[in-house]
Every structure is written in C-alpha cells, then in structure tokens.
Amino acid sequence: MKKADKVAYDKDYAASKKNGKPFFPYAIYKDTIIAGLAILVVIVLAITVRVEMGEPVNPASTDFLPRPDWYFYFAFELLKIFANQNALTPVIMATFMVPNILIILLVIWPFIDRGPERRIWKRPFAMGTAVLVISGLCYLTFLGASTPEGIAKGETLPLTGLDAAASAGEAVYLANGCSSCHMIKGVGAPGPGPELTNEGAKGWDNAKMVQWMKVPVAPMPSFASLPPEDLENLSTFLNGLGTKYK
Amino acid sequence: MTTKDIGPKNPVEQGVTQVVDFVDERSGVKNSGRWLMFRNIPAGTSWFQTLGFTAMALFGMQAITGIILAMYYKPDPNTAFGSIAHITNEVTWGWMVRGMHKWGASAMIVIVFLHMGRVFIWGAYKYPRELTWVTGAMLLMMTMFMGLTGYLLVWDQKAYWATVVAVNIFASAPILGPYIGDILRAGPEFGPDTLSRFYSIHMLLIPGGIATFIGLHLYFIIRLGISEPPWAKRALRVQRDEEDARRKAARNRDAGLKGSVSFPPAVVTDGQEVSR
Numbered sequence A: 001m002k003k004a005d006k007v008a009y010d011k012d013y014a015a016s017k018k019n020g021k022p023f024f025p026y027a028i029y030k031d032t033i034i035a036g037l038a039i040l041v042v043i044v045l046a047i048t049v050r051v052e053m054g055e056p057v058n059p060a061s062t063d064f065l066p067r068p069d070w071y072f073y074f075a076f077e078l079l080k081i082f083a084n085q086n087a088l089t090p091v092i093m094a095t096f097m098v099p100n101i102l103i104i105l106l107v108i109w110p111f112i113d114r115g116p117e118r119r120i121w122k123r124p125f126a127m128g129t130a131v132l133v134i135s136g137l138c139y140l141t142f143l144g145a146s147t148p149e150g151i152a153k154g155e156t157l158p159l160t161g162l163d164a165a166a167s168a169g170e171a172v173y174l175a176n177g178c179s180s181c182h183m184i185k186g187v188g189a190p191g192p193g194p195e196l197t198n199e200g201a202k203g204w205d206n207a208k209m210v211q212w213m214k215v216p217v218a219p220m221p222s223f224a225s226l227p228p229e230d231l232e233n234l235s236t237f238l239n240g241l242g243t244k245y246k
Numbered sequence B: 001m002t003t004k005d006i007g008p009k010n011p012v013e014q015g016v017t018q019v020v021d022f023v024d025e026r027s028g029v030k031n032s033g034r035w036l037m038f039r040n041i042p043a044g045t046s047w048f049q050t051l052g053f054t055a056m057a058l059f060g061m062q063a064i065t066g067i068i069l070a071m072y073y074k075p076d077p078n079t080a081f082g083s084i085a086h087i088t089n090e091v092t093w094g095w096m097v098r099g100m101h102k103w104g105a106s107a108m109i110v111i112v113f114l115h116m117g118r119v120f121i122w123g124a125y126k127y128p129r130e131l132t133w134v135t136g137a138m139l140l141m142m143t144m145f146m147g148l149t150g151y152l153l154v155w156d157q158k159a160y161w162a163t164v165v166a167v168n169i170f171a172s173a174p175i176l177g178p179y180i181g182d183i184l185r186a187g188p189e190f191g192p193d194t195l196s197r198f199y200s201i202h203m204l205l206i207p208g209g210i211a212t213f214i215g216l217h218l219y220f221i222i223r224l225g226i227s228e229p230p231w232a233k234r235a236l237r238v239q240r241d242e243e244d245a246r247r248k249a250a251r252n253r254d255a256g257l258k259g260s261v262s263f264p265p266a267v268v269t270d271g272q273e274v275s276r
C-alpha cells in the first residue's frame, strides 16, 4: 500500500470507530452466543458419538492402519499424489517442498497481497486463490475420508503360483498393514507408497529387500522389529511379485 | 439538605468495594478494564467476526478438559492405554470429559479455519493488520500440532503407527530433518521416552505457545481495532476515488456531448433567438 492509501485508511478507520459502538455489549453478546453454541455442539457430540477405545499399541505390530486424524487427511492424500514417484515428483516434494511452500505462503500472504482494495468482488486474484485452496483442501479431505483403510480382515491377494515361502511372506505382508500404503493387483490403498504389483521386476535379492525393510525411506516405517524369518519370507514374496507370482 | 456519600451500607458490598479499590489503587484495573470493554468498535461488525472469540473459548475448554484428563492419565507406554480405558469406562463423567476433549479438538480446528477464511475473504489482513495475520498463522500451526501430539497419547495401534509415519516425514526433511526426528522421538527410535515427550509437548510446550500467541494476537487486535466488513456503508478511499473518476468521466462525456452534438442544434431550435 502506498503512503497516501495508508493515511486514507487510518483516517477512514478512525472515523468509523468514532461513530462506532462500544465493544461491550454490542460485540461481546454475539461472541458469547456463537462460542456458547460451539461448546454446546461439542457437548452434544461427546454425548451422542462416544469416543471408543482402539487396540493397545504393539510395536512388534500386527495389523495396523497408519491413519492420521481427519484434519491431516489432506497431507496424507498429498503424499499419495506423489506415490509413484519419478524424477519429476519425488516423495520429498510431498513430504517437504509442498508443505513448506504452503506454510511460507500462508505466513507471508499479507506481504504479497498489499493493495488497498477490500471489497470481495474487486479482488479476483485473492478470491481465486481462496476458492482453489478451499476446494483443494475439501477435496483432499474427502478423498482421505472415503478411501478404504487398507484391506479387510481375511481378504487375500489375487495372486497365483505362490510357494510355501511366498505364502508365508504374503501372510506377513497382510498382517503388517503394508496394504494401507501399497497396492498389489488392485488390492490395498493406492498410496502413499508405490504400487508393488511388479516389485520383482526390479531384480533385488533378499538381502537388499531385508535391508530396505529395516531402513526404508520415509514415510515408510521401519520393520526392523519383525523376526528374521518373517523378513526373509516377505522378501522372497516381494522379489517374486510380477515375475514368479502373478 | 445535603447528602454525604458514605458508600454502600451493606457490609458485604462495602467489603467488596474496599478490596476492589485497594487493587485499583495499585494496578489501575478499573480504568483499563473500562477502556477494554467500552472501547469503540465500528458500528457494522458482523456475526462472522465472532469466530476468533469462539476459537479462544474452545481453547479454554480444551485447557479445562485437558487438566481434568491429566489428573488420571499416565504417560508411560505400559500404563497409558490402561489409564485411558480407566477414564473412558470407570471415572465418573470420564467418558464425557474425554469426548469433549476429542470433539473439542476437531471443533477448534474447524473454527480456526473458518476464522482464517473470513479474515482472508474480507482482506482483513491488509494494512495495518499484517502482523495480526502472522501471529494467527503461528496459532494455526500450533493448533494443528496439538492435534498431532495429542493423537499419540491414547497409545492405540492406529495412533501409534500414524505418528510413526508422521515423525518419519519430519525426519526425512533435508539438513534439519534428522535432528527434528530425534527431538520428537527422544532418540533414534520410538521408545519409552517418546510418549512422555509427546505428553510434555502436548500439554506444556504448545499450550504455552498458544497462550502467548493469543496474547500477541489480541494485543494487535485491540491496538489496531477490529476491521469493518468489506460491505460497510461508509465507503473507503478506493471506492471514493472510483466514484470521483466515474463522475469526472460522466462530466467529460456530458461536456463532450454538448460541445459536439447538442450545442449547435440548441442554437438552431432556440425559439426565442429565432423569433426575435
């Protein structure tokens, strides 16, 4: 804003304040009503939709669903967009670049949009940004809420040609919630991890796969706590996907 | 007949007055309180301007329910889940307090986003309120971080693994990431200290930060005054400039019309002139 605009704004605002009304009671009565309503809604929800107990933590892990609370769904979905990473969209884009750019834009926004105009329909750029961000956040949250949480208990993968070791590996895969981040032949969540249907095509040996399970790249959690034979079977299973087991 | 003001006769009222006067003499609360409450705000403030106060009220509710939960909660991997079950199933009204805290978290996030939306759509972040916005942005991030750290405390599978993933994401950031990961986890791995660290962050560090920044936020709001709705009746300068420009253009057009089209015919058809 230019100096003249600032002076004009200050003068205008001083005038409106002079002809204004006292905070008490004219603003505070509205504040109290809306805040009271909000707290009432919370109490009603607490009574009607009771909080439940989940399953206690077991770091050695059985089936789990790494799902954040709903207000982080958008971040989780953002991760999925970058799931099948390539040179243009590495995972670091979703875990670091995009969130930080958004945060910086949020903080410095008033220093970007500095014009004196305040009327809603005279600020097409700001309103365009608002529509884009709001619909984006709503859409991603909706996506997060409506994607299946991995696969149902008892469901198996549509694979053929599994030998004993691979079947054991499949069981480990299913029991450890891998399918809440990975998809194999259309079963499981489409992200944030890449699809594993053709994992065998990479030609890794078991030692390399076991090492990956112990020290993966974030956001995939480490599975170093699994028993060695489980890791071995899991690796046999993964390294044959798309080649031996289809 | 002259009357002498000897104050209230009721001894209770008198006592209260004396205490208030004692405090006021030393702190000046009466004046500043009066100034705070009866300061003028623009006449046309709208219902949309209640959302900040509502966020504040919800923060207060979270603080109160949180204090009650902390009386029963045990931040230890072996006992945390059990203490939550105790609160939910055994403590009188425990389910209610926990439910309010859980729903209150969601409600606070919704309200803070709505509040930010109204500030954005109104352009209320413009001069002179840029720093109000910046402190607000900090509040938004701290509110989100409250959700993240609180989620782990129930110590169930879903929350545990979601938090493992979230911390992994922080830890994967370049340069500072590994240090942030270590700080959050209290070490290179999720361990017994991780839970108490999250507890401390959730109930001491961030609430302290939020309280501080609400203070700063309010300081700016009270100092600068709450903005007028963009549809306020009293036009701002940009509008007046526009109107001036419009009037000027209209004047020019009229003048132009007279000069080129309407003026000469006026001479011709001027009956008085012609008939004379």
Ligand code: HEM
Binding pocket: B048, B049, B050, B051, B052, B053, B054, B055, B056, B059, B112, B115, B116, B119, B124, B125, B129, B132, B133, B134, B135, B136, B137, B138, B139, B140, B143, B214, B217, B221, B225, B226, B227, B228
């Ligand atoms: C814990 C969260 C927050 C609390 C408790 C809070 C509280 C308040 C209160 C009480 C007001 C007075 C007017 C009103 O209610 O609208 C206000 C105004 C304001 N808030 Fe917030 N706020 C929060 C978050 C935010 C966020 C996330 C932003 C934006 C990034 C923000 C930016 C502003 C601005 C710019 C104003 C001045 C608006 C004006 O003068 O019209 N606040 N806030």
